[in-house]
Amino acid sequence: HKLESIRAYDKGSFNVLGEPQKADDGWSYFFDSVTAFGRLREVTDPAEKTDHLRQLGNKYFPNAEMTESDIQKNGGRCAVIELKLEHMTGKHVHER
Known part of the structure; x- marks a missing residue:
């Protein structure tokens, strides 16, 4: 919605x-x-979306490995919205 x-x-x-x-x-x-x-705008380019998710994950996860793991597991199920x-x-x- x-x-x-x-x-x-x-x-x-x-x-x-x-x-x-x-x-x-x-x-x-x-x-x-x-x-x-x-x-x-919804970010639809997969590389750009992954880059945004990586930046966000690296801010909140304790290490880059956890960020990458979460992107692999959940990246396809989320939308990235850019303002x-x-x-x-x-x-x-x-x-x-």
Whole structure:
């Protein structure tokens, strides 16, 4: 369903929240937020897809062998979606 939606309408965003910090009042929080906006595309070229999976795996797996093993086992069952950045916004929020 999500891939069909991306194929029909390729605009998308990705949001990252920073670690919240408790305010001096003891109950509200401050946090930073960044949102990236752009065009989404499904990576269909096998070599490019493997490269993206390798970069992601090498960031989170303890070693390259585990990354390669997981790509071999699961790479064919996943989709890789790329966000081509068009613009970005950020803010510092005091949530009450």
